[in-house]
Amino acid sequence: MNEDVFNASLRKFLKQVGVTSQREIEKAVRDALEAGKLKGHEKLPAKMVLTIGSISLSHEIDDEIELG
Secondary structure, eight states: OOHHHHHHHHHHHHHHHHHHHHHHHHHHHHHHHHTTSOOSOOEEEEEEEEEEGGGTEEEEEEEEEEOO
16 A cells, blocks of 8 residues: 555545535535524534445544534
8 A cells, every 4th residue: 555645545535525514514504594494503413424335434423513
């Protein structure tokens, strides 16, 4: 395994996950606020699941996203 290639690829993947996930969450929250489904002060339970089937990796993160 080439560590440099692996690390660069991993960083690229995680950056894409972070950017796209943030964008999707922001859009969903704005839409819910506009629709009156949220007031703007809630704490939203959130879960992220990372899977890589070929190496039997399954990792979950449970947390909250606080709106304010």
